[in-house]
Amino acid sequence: MSSKENLPQPVSAHTSLDISKDDSRLWVAPPNIFSKSHLFTDVDPDRSTFPLAAYCFMTGFIDAVSFSAVFVWAGFQTGNSCQLALAIARLFAGPPGQRDTTFHLADQQALTSVLTFVGGATIGRVGDKMGAKTRAWLCLGTFIQALLTMAAAIAVWKSGQGSVADDRGNPAWTNALTFVAIGFMSASLGLQGIMGKRVNTQFATTIVLTTVWCELMTDPKLFSLRMGVISRDHKIIAIFALFFGGFVGKALIDSVGSAGTLGIGTGIKVLIAFWWLFVPGKTTRK
Incomplete structure (x- = not known):
């Protein structure tokens, strides 16, 4: 009996336990964080929850700034595109000679916003050369987003204009520097959107939540409340993070103004950039 009690446990028992623990970790502490092998390893999309949720937060955060000032979404280009369509339709409204041809x-x-968003998304194609899911590109791309957000903050600060519009007919931003700010904010979110899409998770682009809402409501395990379901839970996290980002953004606008809010957003973007270096890489699953 004693010999049986002293028999070692199967190696597979320890191995499977260790793998399950490693697979559930959302961060790693590599010995050489700036080594080429570490930087050019693809992150595991399933364990990129924190930075992608932070992306969603920043979408709401930055959109709160642009919408509060000019009622234009820096990230949601559906509304902006429809607004431009209405502007073109207005050219044909009414009898000739009495039509509103004002831009x-x-x-x-x-x-x-639309043009610079597309420009920012185009920058994201650089990631295809470096590896769209590598830590190197995700860190660098997010740092570029931070620079664009910082440029927007400086432009708003130098413009000398307010932060909150009274109504749609009286926007807070009207001069050239505020146009520059809108452009930099939109470019930042355009780059973020294509980077989020390339990671290919339940967070989608981290920009537009219409698709996320639809997919959430059609998830077959939506009401399986006693079990964790990534396809459902990550969508809920994305929605909440964007909502919370908008809330925090508006609170900061009322406290420190648009320029200060974007400055804080720049700092958050830098933190997200460095966080990508600690996201676990893909593991070979047997």
Whole structure:
């Protein structure tokens, strides 16, 4: 009996336990964080929850700034595109000679947002060369987002204009520097969107939540409340993070203004950039 009691446990018992623990960790502490092998390893999309949730937070955070000032979304280009369509339709409304052919300020701001968003997303294609899911690109790309957000903060600060519009007909931002700020904010979110999409998770682009809402409501395990379901839970995290980002952004705007809020957003982006270095890499599953 004693010999049986002293028999070692199967190696597979320890191995499976260790693997399950490692697979559930959302961060790693590598011995050489700036080594080439570490930087150019793909992150595990399933364990990229923290930085992607932070991306969603920043979407709400930055959109709160642009919408409060000019009623234009820096990230949600569906509304901006529709607004431009309405502007074109307005050219044909009414009898000839009495049509409104003015390029309204709100339409100019929407066009600025759309074009610069596309420009920022185009920068994201650099990641295809480096590896869209590598720590090196995710860190570098997020740092570029931080620089764009910082540029927006400086532009708003130098513009000398307010932070909150009274109504749609009286936007807080009207001069050239505020157009620059809208452009930099939109470019930052455009780059974020394509980076989030390339990681390919339940967070989708981290920008637009319409698809996330639809997929959440059609999830077959939506009401399986006693079990963890990644396809459901990560979508809920994305929605809550964006909502919370908008709430925090508005609170900061009322406290420190748009420039200060974007400055804080720059710091958050830098933290996200470095966080990508600690996201676990993909593991070979047997």
